Amino acid sequence: TQLLEQSPQFLSIQEGENLTVYCNSSSVFSSLQWYRQEPGEGPVLLVTVVTGGEVKKLKRLTFQFGDARKDSSLHITAAQPGDTGLYLCAGQPIKAAGNKLTFGGGTRVLVKP
Amino acid sequence: GAVVSQHPSWVICKSGTSVKIECRSLDFQATTMFWYRQFPKQSLMLMATSNEGSKATYEQGVEKDKFLINHASLTLSTLTVTSAHPEDSSFYICSARKGRGPYEQYFGPGTRLTVT
Numbered sequence: 286t287q288l289l290e291q292s293p294q295f296l297s298i299q300e301g302e303n304l305t306v307y308c309n310s311s312s313v314f315s316s317l318q319w320y321r322q323e324p325g326e327g328p329v330l331l332v333t334v335v336t337g338g339e340v341k342k343l344k345r346l347t348f349q350f351g352d353a354r355k356d357s358s359l360h361i362t363a364a365q366p367g368d369t370g371l372y373l374c375a376g377q378p379i380k381a382a383g384n385k386l387t388f389g390g391g392t393r394v395l396v397k398p
Numbered sequence: 399g400a401v402v403s404q405h406p407s408w409v410i411c412k413s414g415t416s417v418k419i420e421c422r423s424l425d426f427q428a429t430t431m432f433w434y435r436q437f438p439k440q441s442l443m444l445m446a447t448s449n450e451g452s453k454a455t456y457e458q459g460v461e462k463d464k465f466l467i468n469h470a471s472l473t474l475s476t477l478t479v480t481s482a483h484p485e486d487s488s489f490y491i492c493s494a495r496k497g498r499g500p501y502e503q504y505f506g507p508g509t510r511l512t513v514t
Contacts, residue, residue, distance in 0.1 A: 318502055327402075327491050327505035328442070373441060377501045383447065383455075384430060384501055391441040 288312060289374055291389035298364055299397055306359045306392045308374035317357045317376040318386070319348055328373055331359075364396045399425045400496050404506035411482055412514055418478045419509045421492030427472035428494035432503060433465070436489045448475045482513040 290309045298304055308317065316335045320328035332341050334350035334357060341348045345368075347360040361368055371393050375386040401424040411417050421431055429450050434442040446456045446467050454467035464486075466478040475494075479486055489510055493503040 316501065320505075325489075325508070325510070327404075327493075327507045330400075330502060330504060333502050371441075375503075384495060385432065385444055385447055386501055386503055388441050388444075393439065 287390055288378065288387045289376065289389035291372075291374060291392050293392060294390065295393045295395075297395045297397065300365055301363050304361050304364055304394065306372050306374075306394070307356070308358065308389050309356045310378075311355065312378040312380065313354050314376035315354075315379050317350060317354075317374055319357070319359055320373040320375065322371040322373060322391075323369075328371075361394075364394075366396045366398050369394060369396045400494075400504040401425050402492065402494050402504050402506040404492055404509050406509060407507060408510040408512075410512045410514060413483055414481055416478055416480045417482055417511060418476055419490055419492075419511075421475045421477070421494070421506050423473045423494040423496075423504075426494070426496050428475075428496065429472060430495045431469060431475040432493045432495070433467060433475075433477050434491045434493065436491060436508075442491065445477075479511065482511070484513045487511055487513045 292307045318333045319331045322328040332348045337352045337354045339350045345362045349358045371391050373391050374389040403422045405420045431448045433445045445460045446454045448454045448467050448469040450469045456462045469475040491508040493505040
């Protein structure tokens with residue numbers, strides 16, 4: 286069982302549709318990051334959420350951090366083919382030592398034109 | 399900015415040889431860098447944490463004599479895959495931590511290693 290569970294694992298939608306990706310844990314995180322990775326490239330940081338209940342928007346992407354800081358969601362409005370990629374959530378549990386990130390299993394998103 | 403580069407972007411080597419991969423933070427100093435391995439269609443698997451001027455900390459199951467890590471400066475870390483075998487073929491990605499705030503990491507573009 287992973288510390289950060291992402292769902293769904295795979296999502297295929299048509300251009301213009303909305304989608305939501307979830308990142309859940311039983312542990313409390315000091316912050317959570319969302320990354321997008323395209324094939325053959327490294328992950329690119331999209332956003333960091335720090336405060337419980339925080340909502341951040343990045344154009345058509347909306348990120349939310351749960352009140353208890355145990356979960357987060359990524360919502361994409363009117364998805365476009367350019368949104369296709371592997372979405373990863375990552376964070377550091379409050380109780381963990383060191384400064385390494387724990388990654389979720391990833392959600393592969395395919396937006397068809 | 400927070401740009402991290404990796405070199406080479408891809409490499410093919412013969413079984414038994416060693417390969418060195420470089421990771422550089424181009425516009426910031428990184429006291430901590432990380433090395434990951436990624437298998438097709440899977441998430442990132444942390445191999446080791448590299449701290450400038452000290453020995454790397456390896457994750458459980460990662461052979462430190464197989465994957466040599468050197469963090470020689472605040473902007474450069476290297477991963478050397480020694481005596482490579484076909485099962486070492488993978489996508490290797492480095493990242494660097496910037497600043498002391500939330501634990502954000504900035505990733506390099508990755509290196510595709512193929513061992514024949």
